[in-house]
Amino acid sequence: MRRMIGAALAGVLALGACGTADEDEPSGGDATGGVTKVKLQLQWFVQAQFAGYIAAVDKGFYTEQGLDVQILEGGVDIVPQTVLAQGQADFAVSWVPKALASREQGAQITEIAQIFQRSGTYQVSFADSSVKAPADLKGKKVGNWGFGNEFELFAGMTKAGLDPGKDVTLVQQQFDMQALLRRDIDAAQAMSYNEYAQLLEAKNPKTGQLYQPSDFTVLNWNDVGTAMLQDAVWANSEKLANDTAYQQTAVKFLTGTLKGWAYCRDNVEECRDMVVKKGSKLGASHQLWQMNEVNKLIWPSPNGIGLLDETVWKQTVDLALTTKNQDGQTVITKQPEGTAYTNEYVQKAIDSLKSSGTDVAGTSFQPTTVTLNEGGA
CATH class of the missing domain: 3.40.190.10 (Periplasmic binding protein-like II)
Incomplete structure (x- = not known):
């Protein structure tokens, strides 16, 4: 398994770059005309799994924060945390075990928000x-x-x-x-x-x-009892430590992102429509199902959406350290070093949204009932 992951990570060094939508380098927090350009790398193709980010673009939530966010579609040959570590994106969405394996292999990345509170x-x-x-x-x-x-x-x-x-x-x-x-x-x-x-x-x-x-x-x-943390937002560790502008951009990006997810909690069909319009490969009823199920993985978030539960983090790390594959290898071989995660930036985003009246906990969330059509149409 580790050899497979290592080969995949190495193989996308070039593919990660060519998988982006244009040749401009990410700003890394540099502002032009008062607007900061940001690139977000998704881990898969456009679908409702990423509706919150899409809604934050379409509804202007990132623009409210002074950000111009470009969403980079993922795919089979793109490892988002590698794209991030190479400097081809400013932030990335990735499952925690995969990112921990990449960190152990040298990727300087830090989790700054845990969007999915449960495994899907x-x-x-x-x-x-x-x-x-x-x-x-x-x-x-x-x-x-x-x-x-x-x-x-x-x-x-x-x-x-x-x-x-x-x-x-x-x-x-x-x-x-x-x-x-x-x-x-x-x-x-x-x-x-x-x-x-x-x-x-x-x-x-x-x-x-x-x-x-x-x-x-x-x-x-x-x-x-063997669930592991999945969709999280990852950032560049070195920039978080040394670049004040990037730190500020991280808070702004998370503020827009969390507002996008809160919007999709309350406007399921509209967010479905945004995803379909962006070119999702599966149809409208499938995306409505997906939007509803993704909301179940996020809401409720009693402490605030995106805040990492350290108990669940520890379970994920412990399983990554002890679970062996068919070759007797584990996901990681030692405890994550350095700053593997931080709640600092997402807490600031949560506080900002709460002060403006956004429900960041969703304690009253109730899923909808979705009727699927043949082929997801």
């Missing part, structure tokens, strides 16, 4: 496969995407007493659910807001109707 990763099986707990994966064909997305799965199997290298047959899974639908594998990795919906957007050949949740069983790593 599932392991999904057909209900008739009798996979009701991680221990039931023994002897099964278990799909996973690799590239750093499988850490919770390995932790769940390890906690259940399974050896991932011996007790299951690991299958490299595509970023869709076709292998499970064809029953080529017994359990598939899925995000609650994306691939799981793809199952419910597919027709059951036995009934001619769309599949229903009752047709599947879901292992939710939050329930199992």
Whole structure:
């Protein structure tokens, strides 16, 4: 796993740069005409997973902070924390375990906001496969995407007493659910807001109707106790330590970002429409489902959206240190060094938004009910 991640990180040194939307260097906090240009690197293609950032651009929340934010789309060949570490972006969105692995390999990055408070990763099986707990994966064909997305799965199997290298047959899974639908594998990795919906957007050949949740069983790593922190905002460690303008930009960027996410909590359909307009690859009902499910991962945030819970951070680090893959390797080999995270800048953003009347906790949040269409249309 670590070799795979290392190869992927090395392979995107050039790709990270060419994956940006233009050739201008990020400002790093330099202002032109009173406006500071900022580049944000996403970790995947445009979808409602990133609706808060898109809304902050479209609704002018970044402009209110004196920022001109350019959102750089991610993809299979782009490692956002590497793009950030190379200076090709000012901030990046990345899962914490992946970023910790990059830090151990030398990336000078620091987490400045924890947007997702809960994990969205599932392991999904057909209900008739009798996979009701991680221990039931023994002897099964278990799909996973690799590239750093499988850490919770390995932790769940390890906690259940399974050896991932011996007790299951690991299958490299595509970023869709076709292998499970064809029953080529017994359990598939899925995000609650994306691939799981793809199952419910597919027709059951036995009934001619769309599949229903009752047709599947879901292992939710939050329930199992092996959830790891996912979408976080990362910044350049050296600039945070030495560049006052960059520090100020970080607070402004987070202020606009958190306001964007609060807007998408309260305006689900409008944010869905923004995402679709930006060119999301999957359709309107899929993006509405995704917006609703992403909100569940963020809200409520009793201490304020983006504030990192140190207990959950410790769980993520401990799992990254102790969970072994099929080759006996762990995500990281030692405790993160230096300033791996800070709540300083997000707390300032939270305080600013609270003073202006923005609900940053969402304690009364209630998800909506979404009807999916075939193919997510």
